[in-house]
Amino acid sequence: MNPKLLKVKEEITKTKDKIADMQARLRELERQKTELENAEIVAIFRKERMTEEEFAQFISAMGQKGAAPAPFRHTEKEADHEE
Structure with a gap:
């Protein structure tokens, strides 16, 4: 060859x-x-100590708006309950 x-x-x-x-x-x-x-x-x-539902809402909001939503913050009532 x-x-x-x-x-x-x-x-x-x-x-x-x-x-x-x-x-x-x-x-x-x-x-x-x-x-x-x-x-x-x-x-x-x-x-962020999110529940699964809160995280799902966060992800859903990102997809709907095309951008990240404002950072998740616990309400005062939730914050008092956690402490």
Whole structure:
């Protein structure tokens, strides 16, 4: 077989292997990113001490307005009850 053709075929195989490795790496990085984003959301949820219903309303308001609503704040009555 022509040595040049053989070399090109080998290079194609190497390139395909590199692409597969990079795609796997990309999927792993995207998984890590999603995991970190989810952890951040949970931290905000816990910091604000929202109930599940309040959090659902917050998310719903974000989707309806196209932007984040004003930060959630407990009412004085709720704050007194928590202490």
